[in-house]
Amino acid sequence: xxxxxxxxxxxxxxxxxxxxxxxxxxxxxxxxxxxxxxxxxxxxxxxxxxxxxxxxxxxxxxxxxxxxxxxxxxxxxxxxxxxxxxxxxxxxxxxxxxxxxxxxxxxxxxxxxxxxxxxxxxxxxxxxxxxxxxxxxxxxxxxxxxxxxxxxxxxxxxxxxxxxxxxxxxxxxxxxxxxxxxxxxxxxxxxxxxxxxxxxxxxxxxxxxxxxxxxxxxxxxxxxxxxxxxxxxxxxxxxxxxxxxxxxxxxxxxxxxxxxxxxxxxxxxxxxxxxxxxxxxxxxxxxxxxxxxxxxxxxxxxxxxxxxxxxx
Numbered sequence: 491x492x493x494x495x496x497x498x499x500x501x502x503x504x505x506x507x508x509x510x511x512x513x514x515x516x517x518x519x520x521x522x523x524x525x526x527x528x529x530x531x532x533x534x535x536x537x538x539x540x541x542x543x544x545x546x547x548x549x550x551x552x553x554x555x556x557x558x559x560x561x562x563x564x565x566x567x568x569x570x571x572x573x574x575x576x577x578x579x580x581x582x583x584x585x586x587x588x589x590x591x592x593x594x595x596x597x598x599x600x601x602x603x604x605x606x607x608x609x610x611x612x613x614x615x616x617x618x619x620x621x622x623x624x625x626x627x628x629x630x631x632x633x634x635x636x637x638x639x640x641x642x643x644x645x646x647x648x649x650x651x652x653x654x655x656x657x658x659x660x661x662x663x664x665x666x667x668x669x670x671x672x673x674x675x676x677x678x679x680x681x682x683x684x685x686x687x688x689x690x691x692x693x694x695x696x697x698x699x700x701x702x703x704x705x706x707x708x709x710x711x712x713x714x715x716x717x718x719x720x721x722x723x724x725x726x727x728x729x730x731x732x733x734x735x736x737x738x739x740x741x742x743x744x745x746x747x748x749x750x751x752x753x754x755x756x757x758x759x760x761x762x763x764x765x766x767x768x769x770x771x772x773x774x775x776x777x778x779x780x781x782x783x784x785x786x787x788x789x790x791x792x793x794x795x796x797x798x799x800x801x802x
Contacts, residue, residue, distance in 0.1 A: 530543070530549065532552065532556055535556060537557070537560060537566055537569065537572055538572075540553045540556050540557050540560075541553075541557075541572060541573060541576045541579055544579055544582055544583075545578070545579075545582065550582070550586070557569065557573075587610070590603070590606070590607060601638075601646055601649045601650055601653060602649075602653055604638060604650075605638075605650065605653035605654060605657055608634065608635050608638070608654075608657075609657055611631035611634060611635065612631075612657075612658070612659070612662060614627040614628055614630075614631040615628060615631055615632070615659075615662035615663075615665060615666055616662060616665065617669075618665070618669050619669075620669055620671075625670065625671045625674060628666055628669075628670050628674045629670070629671075629673050629674045629677060632663075632666060632670075632674060632677040632678055632681065633677060635654070635659065635681060636677055636680065636681050636684075638650040638654070639651070639681060639684040639685070642684065642687055647684075647688070648688055648690070651684075651685050651688040651690055651691050652690060654685065655685070655690065655691065655694050659681075659685075660682070660685065660694065660695075663678040663679075663681050663682050664678075664682075664704065664705065664708045666678035667679060667708055667709075667712055668708060668711070668712070672721050672723070672724060675712060675721070675724045676721070676723040676724050676727060679724060679727035679728050679731065680727045682705075682727070682731055683727050683730045683731045683734065686731055686734040686735065687734060692734060692735070692737070692738055692742070695735065695742070696735070696738045696740075696741040696742045696745075697741070699741060699745065702735070702741065702742065702745050703745065703749070705731075706745065706746075706749035706750075707749075709728050709731070709732075709751075710749065710751045712724065712728070713725070713728065713751050713753065713754065713759075714751065714753060717753065717758060718758075720758055720759050720762040720763075722762050722763060722765055722766050722769070725754075725759065725762070725763060725766075725769065726766055726769045729754075729769055729772055729773050729776070730769075730772070732746060732750060732776055733772050733775075733776055736776060736779055736780065743779075743780065746780060747780050750776075750777075750780065754773060755777065
């Protein structure tokens with residue numbers, strides 16, 4: 491703990507230029523931006539340079555962003571150790587987190603502030619780990635984020651959807667469906683359906699077309715994997731997403747006709763969904779809708795639905 495100060499409670503806003511480290515020594519301000527007029531070459535900055543730039547309030551946000559990109563690109567494997575072993579860096583990052591609490595009062599906390607706080611949970615959704623501790627972290631993080639989307643008609647939900655899309659949540663939901671357990675899959679698909687209920691969310695999913703293809707592939711994979719024991723909760727939310735996507739006639743409905751898995755009309759899935767009559771009816775209505783005119787393949791989809799267990 492030599493690289494942490496004695497206290498984590500100095501005012502992180504007023505103390506920007508007086509952060510003390512290593513037992514009271516001033517933080518090292520020498521680095522790639524030494525001198526007010528010296529420009530910073532961010533793309534070529536080394537990890538060591540970026541860690542030094544974390545000491546300077548005016549460059550901290552950009553330095554964090556650059557370090558994040560380096561981590562995502564896999565350019566360094568021990569970034570966490572670099573940060574931990576550097577003088578006062580962990581303290582500075584903790585100070586950034588603590589500074590948020592100054593805004594945590596109902597009259598001050600905006601939806602944008604809430605989303606920024608939720609972004610601290612995103613690393614738990616990015617992981618591909620499937621062990622039980624990570625599953626718990628994934629589920630709890632999704633639950634907290636889902637709390638922003640409970641009221642469909644509330645104006646704040648529209649703002650929340652905009653901020654969540656801007657912050658990159660949607661791909662993380664897809665990743666949670668790929669690597670999460672049943673509860674995480676259910677929560678992530680529920681969040682996706684809530685996002686799609688907003689016009690901006692539906693447009694995001696359908697444009698560009700390759701994004702919708704990725705969504706369909708993830709849905710199809712999870713549906714096929716549950717063939718032996720279909721999860722009605724996960725199916726309910728995925729079918730809800732299908733229904734919403736079918737409301738986009740120019741792209742969503744057309745792509746659905748090509749990508750919706752016919753396996754949904756087989757006995758294991760239909761029998762499982764009999765416990766959820768509303769979801770089963772939604773599935774029946776969806777296939778009928780797709781067979782009635784989203785494009786030139788209507789007859790083929792009609793054949794699928796006609797030979798299935800949907801109407802039995």
